[in-house]
Amino acid sequence: MSMVSRRGALGGAAAAAAMMLSGCGLSGKDVSAEAQEAAAAVDGVTSAVLEQKLGSRFQSLLRGRLAIAESGHEAGLAVYDEAMRAVVTVIHDRLDDETARRMQVGGIIGVLTERAELDALDLDPDMPVEDPRLDRVSAGAFYARYGLG
Template sequence: MSMVSRRGLLGGAAALAAALSGCSLRGKDVSADAQKAAEAVDGVSSVALEQRAGANFERLLNGRIEIAEEDRATGIAVYDDAMRVIVTVIHDRLDDSEARSLRVGGIMAELADGTELDVFVLDPDTPGEDPRLDQVHAGAFYGRYGLT
């Protein structure tokens, strides 16, 4: 029988940690490009986006889109346009698997009267009957926005 020595085990763990420390769990950061694109949408007052790694190592793009409209229907249309350009930037800048899996459910919109909107008002293609915002990924919008 062969036993792994403590020194060998610790050395292996150290090598693994060193290898993982060189990896970026965030992948390529598209937040600045997506933010710039969304800021150019008519009706958008400001955008603040941040890409980060989540608690379970999933990649998240979170933030807020401030919309210069008080009317809910008009605000939703502006939010939809902003999300279209954000998801298109993600689609264009990342490889397919990385782009589809990037979580975007944390991108909220705020109308001029303070009303908050979340991505569910845009009817993303989500599995299950009771999805959570943190489970909505960019790929859920590909059909809506004509991306493949």
């Protein structure tokens, strides 16, 4: 390996480490426990398990499962919607605006009693996201739906 390529490799590694330590990672506030508690308090949610992680594109994401005590799709969707409202409201209230809007929440799945699953795109198939994939659904995409600013 030549001297230039070694310097380049070391510089790249140092830049990546600096980026992770400067706030691009999860050095901000972890809202998972508070969001989990808010979701679990919704009528019809029997349990909530949420975790905050760093995604593959260095974005913060909140993911997990919400057990819903409903078997029908429509009734389950109503409970899931209220649980997501609770989660997104915690994110909105506890994080700075940019961080809150960008927090990925598409990995929060609602599980009905017969094991059917609900996700963010079930709430709004035309969700305003760049790419209609669950890993692209941010808390900010719910702000209009839940009256958050």
